[in-house]
Amino acid sequence: MPRVSKRTGQQSIYFENPPVITNWANIVGPMEGQGPYGQEFDWVLEDYLFGEQSWEKAEAKMLRETVKLVASKANLPLGNIEVLLAGDLLNQIISANFAARELKIPFLGLYGACSTMAEGIALGAMLIDGGFYSTLTVGVTSHHHTAERQFRFPTEQGAQRLPSSQWTVTGCGCLIIQRDGVGPRITTATVGKVIDLGQSDVNDMGAAMAPAAADTIVAHFRDTGRDPRYYDLIITGDLGKYGLALMESLCQKLNCPLGQHVSDCGVLIYDIDQDVHAGGSGCGCSAVMLCGPLLNRMQAKEFNRILLVGTGALMSTTSSLQGETIPCIAHAVAIEN
Amino acid sequence: MPRVSKRTGQQSIYFENPPVITNWANIVGPMEGQGPYGQEFDWVLEDYLFGEQSWEKAEAKMLRETVKLVASKANLPLGNIEVLLAGDLLNQIISANFAARELKIPFLGLYGACSTMAEGIALGAMLIDGGFYSTLTVGVTSHHHTAERQFRFPTEQGAQRLPSSQWTVTGCGCLIIQRDGVGPRITTATVGKVIDLGQSDVNDMGAAMAPAAADTIVAHFRDTGRDPRYYDLIITGDLGKYGLALMESLCQKLNCPLGQHVSDCGVLIYDIDQDVHAGGSGCGCSAVMLCGPLLNRMQAKEFNRILLVGTGALMSTTSSLQGETIPCIAHAVAIEN
Structure with a gap:
């Protein structure tokens, strides 16, 4: 038992x-x-x-x-x-x-x-x-x-x-x-809390989501006793370029500097000349980057330990029209060879 | 291990x-x-x-x-x-x-x-x-x-x-x-499949959901080897009075007659003179009936074994406007003293 x-x-x-x-x-x-x-x-x-x-x-x-x-x-x-x-x-x-x-x-x-x-x-x-x-x-x-x-x-x-x-x-x-088989393994997961620092601009979701990502990342390292250097890559869901920079600076302020091996699926998925502005978003963004380039690289042992931090903005058009700010969440999963 | x-x-x-x-x-x-x-x-x-x-x-x-x-x-x-x-x-x-x-x-x-x-x-x-x-x-x-x-x-x-x-x-x-404590226990659960028999009338959701409820109930008894008489009460989420009758007749046809101890949260929650037509619905319906009258009666040992079958209609206004029928699901959980 x-x-x-x-x-x-x-x-x-x-x-x-x-x-x-x-x-x-x-x-x-x-x-x-x-x-x-x-x-x-x-x-x-x-x-x-x-x-x-x-x-x-x-x-x-x-x-x-x-x-x-x-x-x-x-x-x-x-x-x-x-x-x-x-x-x-x-x-x-x-x-x-x-x-x-x-x-x-x-x-x-x-x-x-x-x-x-x-x-x-x-x-x-x-x-x-x-x-x-x-x-x-x-x-x-x-x-x-x-x-x-x-x-x-x-x-x-x-x-x-x-x-x-x-x-x-x-x-x-x-x-x-x-349960059984060959491939990268899911070793730990950190379930996020809803974080809302009062951002209400739906044209800047990266800034809204960055504090939730930072909160979950800091919780992950606090809970597991791991250090950011443990991972070959810490990759957020889709903060975009401004959100990613904000998240890194928040982690720094929270005494959890993330180092060099940090990126964001929304930053990676498009070329700069594709006119997407701050980057990709949508739940398909981290889904296709993980279920393609990232897991392929793990299979090739290019990465052996990654922390995927999915980030979500939880508002609706109704809540925005009613003057609400944007509540956000992030969940982290560690995937290791 | x-x-x-x-x-x-x-x-x-x-x-x-x-x-x-x-x-x-x-x-x-x-x-x-x-x-x-x-x-x-x-x-x-x-x-x-x-x-x-x-x-x-x-x-x-x-x-x-x-x-x-x-x-x-x-x-x-x-x-x-x-x-x-x-x-x-x-x-x-x-x-x-x-x-x-x-x-x-x-x-x-x-x-x-x-x-x-x-x-x-x-x-x-x-x-x-x-x-x-x-x-x-x-x-x-x-x-x-x-x-x-x-x-x-x-x-x-x-x-x-x-x-x-x-x-x-x-x-x-x-x-x-x-994990520990005193109260009714969750002993088994049956996870439903999405069932859609082609009903598209959003003013008759009970009829749309009844086949999904019947499918899950039949799966529950097939999987667990239990008999409907095992339960003091089989209670669906919110089929309403017409949906409930349809579900019972579908179970009968599927060689799984449910007997007398069957009801529906949507049928129970309002009085007939409250002008609600076929009954209550909404995810709060089975939630308040369970987290009140039903669990209170289990605590009082009036019921000792119930099967709650939550039923959901999974369409949106967009899917209905695009001519789609109504996909439905039901999940069952057995709660026992």
Whole structure:
């Protein structure tokens, strides 16, 4: 009768038998395919509709097809995936819901805005290490055009974007977590608190999310006793270039300097000449960077220890219109060879 | 090194050390306070604004105050609640996000529409039985006026409702799950698949959700080897009176007749003369019925074994406007003395 707590410190979990990320897959949109990692993505869409009648249906199809892709890489029939943890940015997470309808896999819906991949990995690893499942999938998707018209303006309107704006990634990342197998392992996770320092500018989400990222990163090192140098890479979800700089300076002020091996998925995914301003965002951003370039590099032993810090801005258009500031969250997961 | 799988059958989990529901609390709106269980709720609001400037802020406050209430019943400082699993119906689950901001408890956001309480209990029990936490809270809230204006019409418009329409409950239920303690225990859980038989009428959600409820109930009995007579009460989330009848007839057709001890939170929560048509709905419906009348009756040994089947309709206004049918899900949790 195991009674040992697997919690360490106030917010972190260590896994007794670290679950394995055995397979990963991704689909990205045309613009992500033209970025610096374009050659490394599994499937680059030629257009934003993906053969569907609406961008929303295309977004659900991306998740459905990425789950099928990762299952086929793993040589697993879909029926052998025991549970699907998934989410997206759309109201009522319809992309995940409609994908789950076609996939017929038992389904648990999550909402963590752009932190959803990290939230899903943390929860998925707990469900595996807890002995409840032996094989599960985490999938997260976002689509530039569905997010723009839901959160901002119809893209046809061509509204001007501010220098601090980020570009929502069209992309879906899925990974399979298993109890046994070969691959990088999830060793610890830090579950974040909602942090809101009073920023209300929805055109500067990096600044809103930076304090939540710093809070979780500091908690991670405090709880685990690790030092930032332990990791080959500390990578945040999608703070963008200004948010990343702000997060690093906050960590410095909190006596937790992060050193040189720090980056951000939103900074990496596009080239500077792609006119995306502060960088990429959207829950697909960290999902495709992890389930592609980052895990590929871990497999090649280019990195052996990374800390993924998924960051999410948890407001809605309603809360912003009602004068609320932007509550944010970050969850961290350590992945190690 | 525990390697035993705690899964039974294709979709179900049994808990090795069944986690305990040690405390529960609820807040309801004025109309729920006038219903047949009005006297049993902890806190009946006098109006829908709860001292706030908007219904949405009132909904977030309901969750915040219910978490505080359940913590005070348990004599636990908020800081001793190790993680909060929460969700609601609003876009981007803002009620949960804003409540978590004030509560400062590590937070995992869920979206399962009206199945969220059952989803949260299933996940929460896994996190406790897996050894990751010893004390956590699950909280779910909904508000009649925020849901109406988001999903249907502004309530000020006084749109006519159909006989099959359900009335979104204003209410919040929270419970504390602990590894050790006194109270009813969570013994098994069945995680549902998304089921959609092609119903697209958003004024008849009970009919849309009934097949998902039947699918999960049949899976539960198949996976666990239990018989419907095992339970003193099988209670669905909020199918309403027509959905409940449909679900019972579907189970009958699937060779799983449920017998006499079957009901629905949406059928129970209002009196027939309260003009709610088919009954209550909203994720607060099963949350307040469970975290009040039902768990109170278990404590009094009036019931010793119940199966709560939370049911959710997973569409959005966007998916409905794009001609999609309504995908639904149900999760079941067995709670036993």
